[in-house]
Amino acid sequence: MVLLAVRRLGENAYGVPILRELEEHGRRMAVATVYATLDRLEAKGLVTSWFGEPTSERGGKAKRYFRLTARGVREARATQRVLTSLWADFTNLKGETT
Amino acid sequence: MNERKPPGIASWLLKRFGPSEQNQVLVGDLAEHYRSGRSRWWYWREVMIALSVGTLRETWQNRMMILLGLAVGWLMVKNLDPVIIRLFVPSPSVVRLIVAKVVIGFLFGFVLALLHRPRHIAPVMLLGASYIASTDLYRLYSPGVYIADAARVAAGSRPPMHLYTWLLWTSVDLLFVAAMIWAGTLTVRKPGERSEPLHR
Numbered sequence: 237m238v239l240l241a242v243r244r245l246g247e248n249a250y251g252v253p254i255l256r257e258l259e260e261h262g263r264r265m266a267v268a269t270v271y272a273t274l275d276r277l278e279a280k281g282l283v284t285s286w287f288g289e290p291t292s293e294r295g296g297k298a299k300r301y302f303r304l305t306a307r308g309v310r311e312a313r314a315t316q317r318v319l320t321s322l323w324a325d326f327t328n329l330k331g332e333t334t
Numbered sequence: 335m336n337e338r339k340p341p342g343i344a345s346w347l348l349k350r351f352g353p354s355e356q357n358q359v360l361v362g363d364l365a366e367h368y369r370s371g372r373s374r375w376w377y378w379r380e381v382m383i384a385l386s387v388g389t390l391r392e393t394w395q396n397r398m399m400i401l402l403g404l405a406v407g408w409l410m411v412k413n414l415d416p417v418i419i420r421l422f423v424p425s426p427s428v429v430r431l432i433v434a435k436v437v438i439g440f441l442f443g444f445v446l447a448l449l450h451r452p453r454h455i456a457p458v459m460l461l462g463a464s465y466i467a468s469t470d471l472y473r474l475y476s477p478g479v480y481i482a483d484a485a486r487v488a489a490g491s492r493p494p495m496h497l498y499t500w501l502l503w504t505s506v507d508l509l510f511v512a513a514m515i516w517a518g519t520l521t522v523r524k525p526g527e528r529s530e531p532l533h534r
Contacts, residue, residue: 251363252370267363268384271356272391287359293369297362 237263238273239312242283242302250288250299274302282308340368344381350519351455352381352388360384392456403450403457404464410442411465428502435510443514458518462511469507 241257242249251267254274258265265273277283288299304312348361364384368377393400418438443458450457487493 251359252366255363255367266383266387267360267367267380268387271360272387290362293366294362295365297358297365299362300356300359 237261238270239277239282239304239308242274243304243309243312247301247303249302254302277308278302281305282311338369340365340377341374344378348381348384351385351459357388389456389459393460396456399450400457400460403446404460406449407442407446407457407461408464410446411461414438414442432506432509435506436513439510439513440517443517444520446514447518447520455518458515462515466507466511 237258238254241254241261245253245257251270254270255265255267258270274283274285278285282305283302284305285300285302288301290296290298345361345365348364349357352360364377364380367380418434446461447455447458483494483497487497
């Protein structure tokens, strides 16, 4: 989900918009846990990050921007394929309660 | 622009004890999100999560370094502490001893943190916690005497003298650890000062 949020935000993918993007799609996360996830993704080479300029509305603190790497995009597509095929079976379960 | 200021104590805690790697970014993100209408409760909760997640991650990612830090810290506490006390407090005086302990705690915390920058908070915090656990809690639980004393006091008896002594030494040790942690936080890097190169 974090990977997809970064992809959707494009050039504006930093902490606060990522958090909002996740919330809009029904997933509440703490800022620190989002960064923990992003650090893991960066260690795996799926995203890359850089620091922006400090801004006054953030009390003079810099933003850390994220972007998907080519490997990250490939990984997201692979996950999408797997999930799509798994969900395809799920339509056959219509009407089942358990 | 909304100028609402985030809760001061929570911000101070995060700046001082937050994860060293991206503390400035976290402080900025929380301030920006808070100004967009989040509650004080939300801010406090985020700070507590950031402190817990940050300390756990730094401890795990640098476990060998932190173990080494703990070993160095314990060597300093157990070997240098009594020598310095004997040197500077030749005559028995509680006030002098307290001052000496605070100064030594400050020096140890500063040296230990300086050796472990930028991941300096975890070894200092762990040393402080293990020191209190091994000296004061051990003293309290080992003989079981103090627990029985506390029960007697609760029943209405006069507190025995050694209970006061324990309270005094525990307070001195807490001051020692507080000075250690405070000194450790003074080695926090300034914004923009980083150990690793930035990548774009």
